[in-house]
Amino acid sequence: MNWKWLIRRLGFMLMVLAVAVILNFLIPRLMPGSAKQAYAGKLPEAVQVKIIARFGLDKSIWEQFVLYIQNTLKGDLGMSFSNHPNSVTYMIGNALPWTLFLLLTATIITVPLGYVFGVIAGWRAGSKTDTGIQIGSLSLLATPLFWIAMVLLYVFSAQLGWFPLRGAETAYSGYTGLKWVGDVLWHAVLPVLALMTLFGAYEMIMRNTMVTTLRENYIITAEAKGASENRVKYKHAARNALLPLITSVGIRFATIVGGSVFVENIFSYPGIGSLIFDAVISYDFPLLQGAFLIFSIVTVVVVFLLDLVYLRLDPRIRY
Amino acid sequence: MPLSGNRQFNDTDSRLSKSIRAIGPLFAWWPEYRKSKVGVIGLIMVGIFIFAIILAPYIATHDPTFKDRDFMWKAPSFSHFFGTTAQGKDVFSQLLHSGQISLMIGVAAAGAVTAMGTIIGLIAGYFGGIVDEILTRIADILLVLPRLPLMLVLAAYLGPGMSTIVFVVVILGWTRIARQVRAQVMSCKQHTYVERAKSIGAGNFHIIWNHILPNVAGVVIANFVLECVTVIMLEAGLSFLGFGDPLHQSWGMMLFNAQNEGAFLFGAWWQWLPPGACIAVLGIAFSFIGNTLNDRFVLRLKNIKGGA
Numbered sequence: 001m002n003w004k005w006l007i008r009r010l011g012f013m014l015m016v017l018a019v020a021v022i023l024n025f026l027i028p029r030l031m032p033g034s035a036k037q038a039y040a041g042k043l044p045e046a047v048q049v050k051i052i053a054r055f056g057l058d059k060s061i062w063e064q065f066v067l068y069i070q071n072t073l074k075g076d077l078g079m080s081f082s083n084h085p086n087s088v089t090y091m092i093g094n095a096l097p098w099t100l101f102l103l104l105t106a107t108i109i110t111v112p113l114g115y116v117f118g119v120i121a122g123w124r125a126g127s128k129t130d131t132g133i134q135i136g137s138l139s140l141l142a143t144p145l146f147w148i149a150m151v152l153l154y155v156f157s158a159q160l161g162w163f164p165l166r167g168a169e170t171a172y173s174g175y176t177g178l179k180w181v182g183d184v185l186w187h188a189v190l191p192v193l194a195l196m197t198l199f200g201a202y203e204m205i206m207r208n209t210m211v212t213t214l215r216e217n218y219i220i221t222a223e224a225k226g227a228s229e230n231r232v233k234y235k236h237a238a239r240n241a242l243l244p245l246i247t248s249v250g251i252r253f254a255t256i257v258g259g260s261v262f263v264e265n266i267f268s269y270p271g272i273g274s275l276i277f278d279a280v281i282s283y284d285f286p287l288l289q290g291a292f293l294i295f296s297i298v299t300v301v302v303v304f305l306l307d308l309v310y311l312r313l314d315p316r317i318r319y
Numbered sequence: 320m321p322l323s324g325n326r327q328f329n330d331t332d333s334r335l336s337k338s339i340r341a342i343g344p345l346f347a348w349w350p351e352y353r354k355s356k357v358g359v360i361g362l363i364m365v366g367i368f369i370f371a372i373i374l375a376p377y378i379a380t381h382d383p384t385f386k387d388r389d390f391m392w393k394a395p396s397f398s399h400f401f402g403t404t405a406q407g408k409d410v411f412s413q414l415l416h417s418g419q420i421s422l423m424i425g426v427a428a429a430g431a432v433t434a435m436g437t438i439i440g441l442i443a444g445y446f447g448g449i450v451d452e453i454l455t456r457i458a459d460i461l462l463v464l465p466r467l468p469l470m471l472v473l474a475a476y477l478g479p480g481m482s483t484i485v486f487v488v489v490i491l492g493w494t495r496i497a498r499q500v501r502a503q504v505m506s507c508k509q510h511t512y513v514e515r516a517k518s519i520g521a522g523n524f525h526i527i528w529n530h531i532l533p534n535v536a537g538v539v540i541a542n543f544v545l546e547c548v549t550v551i552m553l554e555a556g557l558s559f560l561g562f563g564d565p566l567h568q569s570w571g572m573m574l575f576n577a578q579n580e581g582a583f584l585f586g587a588w589w590q591w592l593p594p595g596a597c598i599a600v601l602g603i604a605f606s607f608i609g610n611t612l613n614d615r616f617v618l619r620l621k622n623i624k625g626g627a
Contacts, residue, residue, distance in 0.1 A: 015456075016463050023464075027472055125614075131357060138610055142548050142602030144555050147574065147595030154588065211618055251462050258467025262556060280471055280560050292472050295465040303463055 002311065009307045013300045020296035024289045025068050029061070054078070077293065078286035080279075088290035091275060096294065099260055099271035102188060103298075106195035106256065111249055114199050118206020118245070119238045125211045134207070137200030146262035149194040153266055156190060163190050166268035187269075194263045198256055205248045209241035216240075246310050250303035257295045351615050358615075361607025368601050372418040381409035383416045383568075395589050402589035404580065413573060414593055420481075420569040421598070425551035428485045432550065433543040436493035437535070440500025445508065445527055455501070458494040466491055467556070474562045481564045484557050488550055496542045500535050507534040537616035544609035548602045555598050570594040 052058055059067070071078070077088035121133040157165045164187050169175070175183050213219065214237055222236045264273030272291050279287040352358055371378060386406045395402045401410035443454040470487045477483040507513070508531070516526050557563065558571025559578070568576075573594040577583065582590035 012459070016460050019460050020464060023469070024472070027476055134610065135357065135607075138606040139599070139603050142552070142606045143599040144552050144559075144571075144595055144602075146556065146559055147591075147599065150583065150591060150595065154583070158586070208613075208618060254463055254465045255467070257465045258470075258556075261467060261471075262559070276468060276471060277560065280475060280562075283475060285475065288468075288472050288475055292465065292468040295468045299463055299465050 006307070006311065009304065013304050016300050017296060020293055021069070021072060024072075024293055025065060028285065028289075029064075072293075077290035080284055080287045088286050091287065092272060092290055092294050095270060095272045095275050096298075098269060099257075099264070099273060100298065101184075102191050102195060102263070102269065102271060103253070103256055103260060105188065106192050106198070107249065107253065109192070110196050110199040111202055111245070113196075114202025115206055115238075115242070115245060117199075117203045119210060119233065119241075121203065122207040122210025122214070122241070123233055123237070125207070130207070133203065137203040139200075140197040141200040141204070143197065144262075145194060145197060145259045146266055148197055149191070149263050149266040152190050152194055163187075167270065191263050191267045191269055194266075195256060195259055198252060198259065201252055201255075202245060202248070206238075206241060206245050209244045210237060213237050213241045243310065243314055246306055246313065250299075250306045253302045254299045257299060348612075348616065352611060355611040355615065357607050358611025361604045361611065364600065364604035365608065368418065368422070368604065371415060372422055375412075375415035375419060378415055381412040383408060383412040401593050402587070404576065404582070404587075404590050406580070410573075410589060410593060413568065414570070414597060417568050417570050417573055417594065418597065418601075420567045421551060421554065421571070422601070424481060424485065424554050424569065425547050428488045428554070429543060429546040429550045431485065431489045432492045432546050433496055433539060435489060436496025436542070437500050437539050439493060440497040441504055441527055441531065441535070443497065444501035444504025445523070445531060447505075451501075454497070458497055461491060461494045470553075470557065471560065474557060479562045479564065481567060484554055484562060487557070488553050492546070492549070492553075496539070496546065499538050499542060503535045503538050504531055507531060537612070541609050541612035541617050544605055544612060548605045548609065551598060551602055551605075570598050 075089050077092070080086050080088050080091055117133050117137070121130040124130055153165070157163045167187060169180065169183050169187055219232060219236055222232045227236070260271060260273035261276050262273070263269070264271045265277040268274065272294060275287060276291045278284070279291065386408060401414065403409055404413070439454055439458075443451040470491060473487050473490075474483050477486070510530075513526060513530050516530055521529075554569060555571030555574065558569055559575045561575060563569060563572040563575060565572070571594075574591055577587075577591040577594070580590070582588075
């Protein structure tokens, strides 16, 4: 186990989280108009007084920062403007499992797909198969996610009626056990399918690293010593091209959490993406910033888990 | 008359070849590029789009802002090629005019993103040391932070508008290009010609401009084209969420309006299908070009005949 490397990565993750927290504090205070105005501008006098006290908006910037850090560490992200009595933490807590379910399912399905197609395309770069796969993934990547979601919803739910129109489960159905699981899966098919268009990104990365890996001397050596095509392809080339793919999965994850904003909105899925969408429309700053923070935490955790995978796979780091 | 051969003996011929040599570098990419069918198709598609968008006032059949109260949510017909919106505006004419905004923002913001990424990448890669350390760290952090939610937080405080969208896209989008340029600079810094230039006393700016930049140009250009795709989609997404400029309607704005006017619920597919398809087709065309440039001039797959 390479503890030094692991601790350095852990330090980096903490740094990312610190930046997210600091940005959340700074952005409202650096923008035109005061934070006081943004937080309490349109509300009645009595509420304004309370909000100013809650955020310490009449104190110095350092006292505000200390108060902000204290509240954040306690898990208090403030009150939602648009759903007033509810705290941001409560709303996000309810929505998070649904979003994680969608994002992780989509990622777990698409990464192996991207790997396989990338190996096939990269092995014979320039062949008809390669061209076909490239055109497919480029097209998927260049199409707006929310529009794909709209088309899927229109064709398969509205027209054909194969899948439900909205939500994550049938409302008031009272399903329990396996029936509930089936219901949830049935509702998740189209949103996951929409998110799966990101498969193109993994395929492209895998293919491009395959192309450069295949020029390495150890590939020629492997071929020269008479290794079979599949052995060269998977054991020698793809094994090494896999490492950049794993790094990119983490970075891509930071992008697909953004995709969930559109997909969840189109399918009225009760996740954080829908919360963000509503927060944007109603200028619900605390909710928006809370969602950003949660997404940062989720991404950092995913990236760190992938680091552990990386550690298993890359002997240069393992020892 | 063959241009090659004893051209130095013929006066007119040599003038001709000189002018060809002068514009030569501008088209030096073409013989290699044209081998890719997909790349050529991409160029033709973008060409058609630019042509249609520039000639929008002449091609458009209606005034895109005119609300025809007798034609609300009419399905596509000969008088309205793509039907009308809930307010009776002609979708086809709107598409052409909105294309101007989408393409303009896309190319301008992608240019700004590329410029910023290239400069940062050049500085980090060339100077190395503590500067490189700091810039790389910032880029790493920005890559892991969820981009869209952060953009939304920024945009929500800045308020809707075109400048907000461009600002947000540029300030958070330079990392990918910067990383690639940096990697390229690091490798060509090792070459002997850089050392030679240094030893005869060339300044840093001279070396970057004359010896490093030409070597990273391939990466920069390929990434600029690919960045256009990203930016056009981001613009569409941000506009769809309501951050667009109501006075300058882009394709994303059309989708936003379609959603707001309930076109989706009422089955008026002609209002939301075409703008999305336009974004997709333009994006696909750009990525065909970008990917071809990447294959030919960055990855240098010389032996490919067809290929994407």
